Amino acid sequence: VNINQQWPVPYRRFDHRPVADSYCEAMFPFCPTGNMDGMIPYMNNWDVISVFRLQAPVWEFKYGSLLGKMHIMHDAIGFSSAERGKNYTMEWYELFQLGNCTFPHLRTETSAPFWCNQGAACFFEGIDDIHWSQNGTLEKIGEISGGQFNDMAKWVQQDNQTGIYYETWTVRSDPSPNSTLWFDSYDCSQFVHRTYRYLTQQGALLSSRSQTRFFG
Numbered sequence: 001v002n003i004n005q006q007w008p009v010p011y012r013r014f015d016h017r018p019v020a021d022s023y024c025e026a027m028f029p030f031c032p033t034g035n036m037d038g039m040i041p042y043m044n045n046w047d048v049i050s051v052f053r054l055q056a057p058v059w060e061f062k063y064g065s066l067l068g069k070m071h072i073m074h075d076a077i078g079f080s081s082a083e084r085g086k087n088y089t090m091e092w093y094e095l096f097q098l099g100n101c102t103f104p105h106l107r108t109e110t111s112a113p114f115w116c117n118q119g120a121a122c123f124f125e126g127i128d129d130i131h132w133s134q135n136g137t138l139e140k141i142g143e144i145s146g147g148q149f150n151d152m153a154k155w156v157q158q159d160n161q162t163g164i165y166y167e168t169w170t171v172r173s174d175p176s177p178n179s180t181l182w183f184d185s186y187d188c189s190q191f192v193h194r195t196y197r198y199l200t201q202q203g204a205l206l207s208s209r210s211q212t213r214f215f216g
């Protein structure tokens, strides 16, 4: 055993996002209403942007509130520009759906288990109020300036270029409460936490009535 082993093993970042292997097939197009090159609109520095916490059961479009009853939730962030009078949704999720991020493929022509587990940020205009509020949460958690939003947008682009792989599993040393976290998950809720953390480090005051839960 390596006595200098650091736990949890740090999430591995890369210097660029590779083109996904053509073997990987998406059941649904990724970020269909977002800007194709992932651009995020530039706000006037003096604009007032409301920030919303969004949460809904995973696969609500297919199974309604079912997965929500098991606390399997998808997290996202909503923005509303006072000056533009427009709403936006920002979320991070799988390019090839959850199954591909949870289980690898065994391909005859490749040696190791083959993964189709890229995840990425998606930013698009509009907030689907019903989707988020009917079985989950749509809650205003604060306001930021247009300048803070623009800084966040730059940070999201960098985060998205280096944090490429979705990790469903949280791996711990044993089932006990004081077990050692060996590998943390890297999913939609982690992105929301990273973004909240970034915004508060930039001076934003965000407060929610309830915690954004990690899955697992």
Ligand SMILES: CCCCCCCCCCCCCC(=O)OC[C@@H](O)COP(=O)(O)OC[C@@H](O)CO
Pocket: 057, 058, 059, 060, 061, 072, 073, 074, 075, 091, 092, 093, 094, 098, 099, 102, 168, 187, 188, 189, 215
């Ligand atoms: C077949 C796989 C079984 C896996 C069992 C383990 C479940 C672990 C669930 C973790 C989910 C954590 C939240 C997350 O990352 O959600 C992202 C994505 O799965 C949400 O998908 P969606 O279709 O509900 O929402 C995407 C939609 O908002 C796109 O606009």
